[in-house]
Each structure stands twice: as structure tokens, then as C-alpha cells.
Amino acid sequence: MQRREFLKTLAVGTATFAPIAKFPWLNNAQAATNGATDVSISKRVLEVNGKAATVFGLGTADGKPGLVLNSGGDFDVNLLNQTNEDTLIHWHGLTPPWGMDGVPDNPAKLLTAGETRHYLFPVGQGGTHWMHAHTLQEQTLLAAPLIVRTAADLARDEQEVVILLHDFSFKTPEELLSGLKAPGSTDAMGHGGAAGHMRTRMQGMEGMHQQHMSGMAMQGMPSMDLNDIEYDAYLANDRTLDDPEVVAVEKGGRVRLRIINGATATAFTIDTGTLPGDLIAVDGNDVVPVSGARFPISMGQRLDIRLQLPPGSGAFPILALREGAKERTGIILATQGADISKLDASGTDSGPVLDLAVEEMLLATQSLAQRAPNRTYALTLTGDMASYIWEIGSADGPMKVATGDRVELAMRNMSMMAHPMHLHGHHFQVVAVNGKRINGAVRDTVLVPPMTEVAVQFDTTNPGRWPFHCHHLYHMATGMMSFVTYENAI
């Protein structure tokens, strides 16, 4: 059966699947929006672990989360603030003019309660992107997919399945942040702090499979801090594995997963289980396909993974394993009538610690033009759990650029936490990992694990004062934020 015919049958086909979506995550054939579109920021009640929580909603007027657009057209959006709080949305992965980027006061003001603002700029090439608040409201689920489809995407006989990952707490983000900053919140066994956070530590920088609780780390050995917040739940499309989304798929069909890590402080490894996949794009940019069943995804990053389903029926969990811990979340792909077994929200093994093994393998399908950088900034990422102050230092002074430059940012992480570093308004290419030059992925967010070096290059084509920051929300909020400033732009 062709995909289009199959999609027509879904309205009846889905009736056989038990879980009823509380919020309509329509992964199948969600039509792209053309012309002016209303996107509203609202409040909604979500049930997590059997308890009600008030969270943000972000989506189109028909009640669907997120936004789907066709490439080549305009991003023509009226953004409506239907809450009683000031807020604003950043279009992560798009390259709007600086005034429409969505970081509060850089330069645009927050949207006040009830305010509507119009955005109009070219949407650019296709890709898996997302949109989110650039404030602590991101923690309260103010995040949604922003999918830009190409004509080639539409022509493929392939089912698109979007997965938005998040970390969820019943505490407010302000409580979580003050817990991280509280004196004594980093005591050895991880019991301290108002946020009750716990650190997972490990010995050594090599052999990243032996994990130990912080109190067990041997004296004198370097130890890495993995997770600094213990969340109440890890969500995939708003749901936990106790009640996961089940997506109807076709026997022998082809699926394109578009996975977005919208979590504020949690990295995951995607596990496609018995269905090995091809990683075909990162952060909305195509890469030479890499086959595998496990792919790392840090905060802010996106992965497009193509899966070929077997000819028979079956249920296929697509899991996101929390870094260095047993918690997991995910969705289930299932053919009609397949038995779906219940999965525990906690696995038997800890999720892998993210490293650069996959990053080093990635090759861009469309590299930057060959050119030596005319400006290079050597950046040092510093900070620690005890002070909970995180910074980006530059040996070469403030990052100033002019239109027409090729810029290299050479980052060295001298802290014991990993930092997913995101540049607004541009896509960069990863050009070196630990001193080894590569023709790496074009993307907008790259992970710099502890004691590693990653260099990226980009061309300056979009004047403004562009944020360059860690996509761990609480690292950003406590200082890991800097700017690439075009001369004469402001």
C-alpha cells in the first residue's frame, strides 16, 4: 500500500490502539501550513505520573502542537501570547533576521499578556527544528517541533514521526535553579540542595562505562558530573513509558524519525532497538548516513533517523535513554493489531555517557566552501557544581565579526560537565574534534564533553548580536552565555 492510501486509513486504523492521545500529536500526514499562521502560547493541564500539572502549550490554532512548514516559502507567523505571563519564543534552527530571533531584549521585548507579534522572513531550507522559550519557561514545556519539509521529503514514500523529548519536574524552574545554587547542594552523596539533586559521577575520562555514585569516586581521579537535576519524569511527546504514544505504522514501511531533544538539562541516547537505523540529518542538516541503533542527542540537538520496518507485524519501541541513569522514555511504533508490551520507565542499565564518537564520524553532505578562517576565537568553558557559575572565556577578546568573515570558534571544555553549545542565526560546521581536523556535520548545537576540544566554523551572513551559549538551561541562566557581535549591527 502506498503511504498516501495508508494515511487515509489511519482514522479507522488507530482505533485498535489502546492509548488515547491526551494532546493530539499527529505524526502522520500533518499538513504543512502555508500563508499566515497563528501560533499561540497557552496554558494547559497535563497529567504526569497520575498528577495534574499546569504547563505551557505551543502550537497552531487547530490545537496541534508545533508548526509544519514547507521549505522555500516564508515563515509568516502571528505569535499570540494567550497566557497572563510575559514570554517570547526562539525559532531554534531557523536563521531569521536578528530582530525576530526571540531572545528577550536581544533586541526584541518580551510579549506581554495578550500581545500578538507578526514574524515574516524566509523559512530557509528544510529540516527538523523546534521553537522554545529562551527563558526558564522552557522548563515548563514551552517548546514544540518546528518542522520544515522539502519537496523531496514530501515525494518520499516514507512516514514521518516526530518525537519531542523533555524533562519534567513538579517543581518550578525557579525552585530547581535555587536548589542548584544552594550552598551544600553538591555534597558527596548528592542528598543536598532544595532541588534534591543528585550527581552521577564516574571514574576517569576513559572507559566511560564504569559509573559510580559520587561518594564512590576514588580520590584524585577526575570525575565527571552527569546529571545535576533529578526530574520527576522524562517525556516523549508529553508522555511517559507508563502510557506512551503508540504510532501506527505499516508493515514493511519506511519511517523517518525526527527527534528533538527539548529537555532543559538532560542528554539522551536514542535506542532504536531491533530496528537499526540510518542517521541522515543532524540539527536539520543532511549528513552522509551513519548506520546504527544508538545515537546520542544532547539538549537542543535534533536527529533524523530513517528506519526500514520488517515485512511482518510487530511493535517497535523507540527509546531515549537518560545519560548515566536508568530512566528512559520513548514512543512505540506498532503495526495494526500488534501486541504491545508494557515497558518500565526505568531500564536495567544506565544510559551511555555521551561522547564524540558519532560526531567524529559525521560528514556533511553540503560542507562550507573551502576557506581559511580570517577570525578565530579560542574559547574556554569553565564552571563547577559547587559554585554553580558557568562561563565562556575568550582568549581573543569579545567575539566581534563583520559580514563576509569565515569565523572559527575553538572550544575547550575545562569543566567536569558536558556543554551543548548553540549559536543563533547561523549553522556552523564541526571542523575539529580534539585537534583532529574533520569535514564534520553542519549543525547549530554541538556537544563539548568534559576535557575535550571542539572547533566549528561559520560564515557571517546574518548581521546582529547573536547568542552563543550552552543549551543546558541552568548553565545558561548562571552565566554560560556569550554573543557573536557584527560590527555596526547594533
Ligand SMILES: [Cu+2]
Ligand atoms: Cu553547559
